[in-house]
Amino acid sequence: xxxxxxxxxxxxxxxxxxxxxxxxxxxxxxxxxxxxxxxxxxxxxxxxxxxxxxxxxxxxxxxxxxxxxxxxxxxxxxxxxxxxxxxxxxxxxxxxxxxxxxxxxxxxxxxxxxxxxxxxxxxxxxxxxxxxxxxxxxxxxxxxxxxxxxxxxxxxxxxxxxxxxxxxxxxxxxxxxxxxxxxxxxxxxxxxxxxxxxxxxxxxxxxxxxxxxxxxxxxxxxxxxxxxxxxxxxxxxxxxxxxxxxxxxxxxxxxxxxxxxxxxxxxxxxxxxxxxxxxxxxxxxxxxxxxxxxxxxxxxxxxxxxxxxxxxxxxxxxxxxxxxxxxxxxxxxxxxxxxxxxxxxxxxxxxxxxx
Amino acid sequence: xxxxxxxxxxxxxxxxxxxxxxxxxxxxxxxxxxxxxxxxxxxxxxxxxxxxxxxxxxxxxxxxxxxxxxxxxxxxxxxxxxxxxxxxxxxxxxxxxxxxxxxxxxxxxxxxxxxxxxxxxxxxxxxxxxxxxxxxxxxxxxxxxxxxxxxxxxxxxxxxxxxxxxxxxxxxxxxxxxxxxxxxxxxxxxxxxxxxxxxxxxxxxxxxxxxxxxxxxxxxxxxxxxxxxxxxxxxxxxxxxxxxxxxxxxxxxxxxxxxxxxxxxxxxxxxxxxxxxxxxxxxxxxxxxxxxxxxxxxxxxxxxxxxxxxxxxxxxxxxxxxxxxxxxxxxxxxxxxxxxxxxxxxxxxxxxxxxxxxxxxxxxxxxxxxxxxxxxxxxxxxxxxxxxxxxxxxxxxxxxxxxxxxxxxxxxxxxxxxxxxxxxxxxxxxxxxxxxxxxxxxxxxxx
Numbered sequence: 001x002x003x004x005x006x007x008x009x010x011x012x013x014x015x016x017x018x019x020x021x022x023x024x025x026x027x028x029x030x031x032x033x034x035x036x037x038x039x040x041x042x043x044x045x046x047x048x049x050x051x052x053x054x055x056x057x058x059x060x061x062x063x064x065x066x067x068x069x070x071x072x073x074x075x076x077x078x079x080x081x082x083x084x085x086x087x088x089x090x091x092x093x094x095x096x097x098x099x100x101x102x103x104x105x106x107x108x109x110x111x112x113x114x115x116x117x118x119x120x121x122x123x124x125x126x127x128x129x130x131x132x133x134x135x136x137x138x139x140x141x142x143x144x145x146x147x148x149x150x151x152x153x154x155x156x157x158x159x160x161x162x163x164x165x166x167x168x169x170x171x172x173x174x175x176x177x178x179x180x181x182x183x184x185x186x187x188x189x190x191x192x193x194x195x196x197x198x199x200x201x202x203x204x205x206x207x208x209x210x211x212x213x214x215x216x217x218x219x220x221x222x223x224x225x226x227x228x229x230x231x232x233x234x235x236x237x238x239x240x241x242x243x244x245x246x247x248x249x250x251x252x253x254x255x256x257x258x259x260x261x262x263x264x265x266x267x268x269x270x271x272x273x274x275x276x277x278x279x280x281x282x283x284x285x286x287x288x289x290x291x292x293x294x295x296x297x298x299x300x301x302x303x304x305x306x307x308x309x310x311x312x313x314x315x316x317x318x319x320x321x322x323x324x325x326x327x328x329x330x331x332x333x334x335x336x337x338x339x340x341x342x343x344x345x346x347x348x349x350x351x352x353x354x355x
Numbered sequence: 356x357x358x359x360x361x362x363x364x365x366x367x368x369x370x371x372x373x374x375x376x377x378x379x380x381x382x383x384x385x386x387x388x389x390x391x392x393x394x395x396x397x398x399x400x401x402x403x404x405x406x407x408x409x410x411x412x413x414x415x416x417x418x419x420x421x422x423x424x425x426x427x428x429x430x431x432x433x434x435x436x437x438x439x440x441x442x443x444x445x446x447x448x449x450x451x452x453x454x455x456x457x458x459x460x461x462x463x464x465x466x467x468x469x470x471x472x473x474x475x476x477x478x479x480x481x482x483x484x485x486x487x488x489x490x491x492x493x494x495x496x497x498x499x500x501x502x503x504x505x506x507x508x509x510x511x512x513x514x515x516x517x518x519x520x521x522x523x524x525x526x527x528x529x530x531x532x533x534x535x536x537x538x539x540x541x542x543x544x545x546x547x548x549x550x551x552x553x554x555x556x557x558x559x560x561x562x563x564x565x566x567x568x569x570x571x572x573x574x575x576x577x578x579x580x581x582x583x584x585x586x587x588x589x590x591x592x593x594x595x596x597x598x599x600x601x602x603x604x605x606x607x608x609x610x611x612x613x614x615x616x617x618x619x620x621x622x623x624x625x626x627x628x629x630x631x632x633x634x635x636x637x638x639x640x641x642x643x644x645x646x647x648x649x650x651x652x653x654x655x656x657x658x659x660x661x662x663x664x665x666x667x668x669x670x671x672x673x674x675x676x677x678x679x680x681x682x683x684x685x686x687x688x689x690x691x692x693x694x695x696x697x698x699x700x701x702x703x704x705x706x707x708x709x710x711x712x713x714x715x716x717x718x719x720x721x722x723x724x725x726x727x728x729x730x731x732x733x734x735x736x737x738x739x740x741x742x743x744x745x746x747x748x749x750x751x752x753x754x755x756x757x758x759x760x761x762x763x764x765x766x767x768x769x770x771x772x773x774x775x776x777x778x779x780x781x782x783x784x785x786x787x788x789x790x791x792x793x794x795x796x797x798x799x800x801x802x
Contacts, residue, residue, distance in 0.1 A: 021476045025446060047532055047551050051473035054442035058477050061393060061446045078461065080497040081436070084416070088435035092393045092443035112465040112548035146433065150383045153645030154428045161419070161426045180496035182426065184416030186391055186433040 009322045010287035011037035011333050012312070013069070013243065013294040014304070016059075021050040027300060028059040031066060034308030035316065035324060037333045038067035040100060040294060045108065053085050060093030067330035069098035069196065074130035075118050076109045079166075080179055083134035087188040095189035095329040099134070100196045100216070101207075103127040115175075122173035124206040129168050131195055131211050133179045136164035138192055139341045140182035162343040190329045191339030196243065199232045213334060214241035216294065222246065222270045222282055229289045241291040241334050247271040249298040250279060250306045262298035269296060276310035283311065287320045291334070358609035361600045363742025364789065366774055367735060369766075370410035370454070370616055370748040371403045371758060375434030376420065378717055379620065379750055381640040382431050388755045390431055393443065398755040400444045403451055406762030407776045409787050410452035411444065412485065412563075412583075412748060413437035417461055417494045422649055423658070429646045438474055445478035452784030453478055454563055456485040459516040460509070461498045464539070465548040468523040471560045472552040480556030480783035484520075485563040485583060488513045503543060510570045515541050517562070517578050524559035525796050526550040557783035558792050563616075576602035579613055580790050583748055587617035587722045589734075592743040614745035614788060620723045621749055623760050627727045634725050637752050638714050647713040654691055654698075664710045668695075668702045728760075732768035739774035745788075 014036045019027035031039050039059060043052040052070035059068045068089065072082055090097040103123035110117040118126060145160035164181030168174075199215040201207050215236060219228040225244050232242050247265035249257040249272070257273045265271040272279055286293050297303035315321050325332045331339070374380055375390055382390075389395050400411050415437050420427045437455035445453060453474060457467055467484075475482035488509040492502025504512055519539045526534045530553050539546040564579035566572065575582045576599060586595040592615070600610045622637055624630035642650070644664035652659050655673040662669050673691035702712040724731050738744050751757025769775035780786050 021473070024477070045551065047534065048553065049551060050476050051470050053439060054470065054473045054477055057439045057442035058446045060443050061397070077466070078463075078498055080417075081462075085436045085439045088439035091391055091435055092440060094393070108549070112546065113463040114545035114547075141433065148382055148387075153643045155382055155431055156426065156428050156433070158425050158428045175499065177499040177501070178496065179498075180418070182419055184419060184433070185435050 009319060010290060011292040011322055012283075012315075013038035013040055013067075013292060014307075015040045015042060015294060015296045016055075016300070017042040017044055017049065017052075018297065018300040019055075020048065021055065023300075024055050024058050025062045027304075028063055028066065028068070030301075030304050030308070032063050034304060035312045035321065036066055037292070037322065037324060038069050038098065038294075038330065041068070041070040043071040043073065043102070045104075045106060053089060056097070057089050057092050060089065060096065063096075064094075065096075065324045065326055065328065067096045067098055067333055068093050069100055069194075069330070071100040071102050073102050073104040073109065074127040075104050075123060076106075076113050076115060077130070079130040079133035079177075080137070082130060083137040084183055084185050086134060086193055087138060087183060087185045090188035090190055090193055091185070094327065095331075097188070097190070098194040098196060098330045101127055101131055101201075101212070102198070103201060118174055121205070124201055125169075125172055126174055127197065127201055128207045128211060129166075129172065129177075131197075131207065133164065133166050134195075135192060135211070136166055136342070137179070137181055137183040138188050139343050140164050141186045142341055142344060143187055143191065146186060159345060187341070190331050191341065192331075194330050194334050194336060199228075199236070199242075202240070203235055209236045209240050212240060213336060214243050214291070216243050216245050217290070218245045218268050219270050220268065222272050225270050226286060226289050229286070233289075242289075243292045243294050244286050244290040245269055245294050245296070246282075246286070247296040247298070248279065248303055248307075249273045250303055251275045252302045252306050260298070265296065265298075276306050280311050280314045283315060284318060284320050287315070358611075359604045361596070361610040361742065363740065364611075364745065365739055365742075366776065367739045367744060367769070368409040368616075368746035368776065368788070369403070369406065369761070370412055370452075370746060371399060371408055372412040372414070372618065372748050372750045373399055373754070374414060374431070374750050376414065376416065376430065376432050378430045378641050378646055379752060380431045380754055381637060381752055383640045383643065384753070386753060386756060390754060391433060391435065395755040396435075396440060396444060397447050399751070399758060400448050400451060402758045402762050404448050406758065406766045407779060408451055408758075409746060410454050410483065410748075410784065411441070411448075412454040413440060413456060415456040415458055415487065417458060417489065418497055423652060423656075427649070429643070429649055438470055441482070442474055442477055445474070445481065450481070450779040450782060450787065452481050452483055452561065452787065454483040454485050454561075456487055458487050458489055459513040460489050460504050461494065461500070463544070463546075464516050464519040465523065465537075465546050465550075468520040469550070469552065471520070472524065472550075472555065475555035475557065475560050476552060480785070482555070483561035483563055483581075483784055485565065486513060486517060486579070487565065508542075510566070510574050512541070512543060514574055514578065515539065519546055521559070521793075522796070523548065523550045524554065525793075527553050530554060555783075557785035561784050561788065561790065572599065572602055573606070575599070576608070576613060577606045580785075581614040581616055581745070581788065584615050584617040584744075585722075587619045587724075587744070587747065589738065589743060591721075592617060592738065593741065596743055612791075614790070616746045616748045617744055618722050619747040619749055620752060621731065621761055621765065622723060622725045622752070623728055623731060623765060625727060627730055630725050630727060634723070641752065642710065642714045642717055644710060647710040650713045650717060651709065654694055656691065662709065665708045668699045668709055668712060670699075728764040728768050732765060732772060735769060736772045736774045 041052040056068040056070040142160035194213040441453040495502035564575040565583040
């Protein structure tokens with residue numbers, strides 16, 4: 001995908017779950033002003049957390065540059081709804097949407113919708129199936145399907161709409177299902193939304209690496225993160241972007257990071273505790289290995305202020321960050337080529353000409 | 356008891372229903388904008404808010420309409436997911452209610468209740484749910500469960516679903532929690548959930564419902580706050596109100612507990628004549644020659660392209676016994692042969708061509724208000740005076756500018772007559788509709 005030179009300039013994402021449902025606009029605008037390339041919205045199953053996709057949708061119209069990327073589960077959701085919700089998110093954000101596809105390991109989520117609890121290998125199967133459904137449905141309308149041809153009275157060209165005809169594979173562990181299509185909404189503005197998933201969910205025997213555009217890589221400590229990134233790169237190849245996950249506690253407002261009272265990081269997530277200058281060094285070196293880093297902030301407003309004042313400007317000065325693209329897409333941020341349509345009837349691939 | 360006697364409010368309100376599908380929205384005029392760009396939705400929602408509209412409605416797409424086995428090509432089609440769009444509109448509006456049509460058959464109660472709570476909290480208490488049901492396996496082909504529900508069971512299932520959702524919204528003991536666990540064991544699904552979200556500024560989402568059969572009306576009388584009715588004409592509206600008041604009182608609710616907002620279309624002008632001319636133009640763009648033939652083909656089950664749209668109805672008989680559900684729910688179940696005979700007689704009787712006949716069948720003649728701003732305002736004031744309806748849910752025939760003349764000209768006329776709000780009463784949809792806050796049920800979670 002990207003050459004080494006390009007990779008040296010990476011992107012930064014920030015997780016905004018902590019903004020709740022009342023502070024979405026303020027938080028996403030602060031993140032955009034600070035120069036973050038993407039905002040992510042976790043779907044934590046905790047009391048008081050509103051739906052991640054809707055928070056991302058709310059953030060869409062109030063911003064112009066930052067990508068809005070919700071987590072959506074693939075196990076206990078309807079793949080058809082997920083696909084159309086994400087396509088809609090792409091419209092309301094002007095092509096800045098992405099998807100962190102998760103596979104919930106949650107007996108509570110199963111009981112809530114009256115389904116059997118899914119665990120083990122079946123999780124990746126559910127995720128792979130749901131991602132495939134979304135990708136087929138996003139392609140089920142070709143880009144130029146809406147023709148508005150007054151002479152023939154046709155609003156759409158039906159030859160440019162396609163049935164997805166998805167069926168779960170024969171070795172699918174869960175309840176088999178099928179999705180007919182086409183989608184109820186035209187092709188998303190980006191064609192295909194970038195799909196991200198935890199690196200642990202992707203690879204041989206799991207979600208195929210070509211089904212995702214980026215993986216999220218975690219390590220228990222910041223020191224181990226670079227090695228994990230290299231491992232993921234070696235395992236998944238260069239077509240998948242690697243995003244390192246880092247929790248951050250900074251010296252701020254006259255208090256040293258080590259003495260601040262903050263909640264523990266999510267389990268398995270590396271936590272950096274220290275000064276803005278040291279964080280800048282760490283991010284600079286991580287961005288040499290990874291395509292991007294996603295930051296989880298101990299206290300959203302406190303860390304955002306320090307990052308925007310001290311860390312991101314310095315990283316930009318060093319050329320470690322890709323310049324944000326005004327009115328660009330999330331695909332632009334990730335350096336992805338325009339998405340080809342699997343059903344395309346108009347574009348003739350040169351190789352197919354001789355067949 | 357006075358609560359058993361209906362009291363007209365003397366007011367009407369407006370909602371806007373952005374359809375996104377079907378022939379009601381014209382696309383052949385140069386003024387017709389995008390059906391999917393966010394800017395179209397923003398323009399319409401902000402215009403409606405300028406006109407103090409109570410609510411912005413979106414439908415729900417579960418499968419594209421088909422014509423003879425392929426997606427229907429001739430009408431507007433392709434629309435966003437309702438709640439995703441409404442969450443985005445919440446960011447660019449302040450007062451207008453945000454109504455998502457959502458199906459009880461292809462959603463899960465705990466998930467849907469959670470997402471509606473989310474929308475309600477994100478929007479500061481402006482969310483509503485327009486409850487619809489479906490049962491056909493054709494729609495089910497897009498979902499994990501497939502078709503699983505018998506037509507006869509659809510309201511039974513829907514009501515259990517709605518009651519479960521209400522218990523979920525009732526579950527937090529105090530505004531900060533804790534939540535009580537909600538259990539439901541139904542014929543088709545079980546729910547066991549400890550809800551995650553608190554009550555909103557309007558307690559819970561407002562409930563709209565549109566069923567018109569006796570079962571559907573009873574369901575609405577028991578469960579809904581507002582009925583999205585199919586009876587906008589004056590006499591029918593008065594009769595519908597009488598019926599719903601009787602059913603609400605019988606259900607143990609007050610005579611004013613359930614509001615009524617019929618679906619409607621407005622074609623307006625400075626003068627009656629201008630409005631009538633505009634109507635002819637709108638109709639010609641809603642149902643063109645190809646749409647007229649295609650409309651009949653759905654019922655005939657065969658290609659009819661050799662027939663002249665400006666000639667009489669086809670003399671050949673339909674090849675299908677039942678019309679297809681692929682055409683959409685409104686067409687489901689009619690007997691084709693019987694219908695064809697009836698229509699041929701009707702068209703001959705009135706001297707209508709295919710195109711004129713189809714236009715009369717599809718153009719929502721019963722829901723269109725045509726006339727000058729002042730004449731229509733006078734007419735609507737009469738609805739307000741007797742309390743025939745609580746408002747109208749308007750489907751604009753043009754996107755995104757279809758509300759401009761209503762907001763610029765009709766709304767001020769109604770305000771002058773004292774029958775339309777000049778300000779929003781509050782910040783929540785429930786306040787703006789004048790609905791009472793629900794009383795929290797002390798019913799135990801285990802049923």
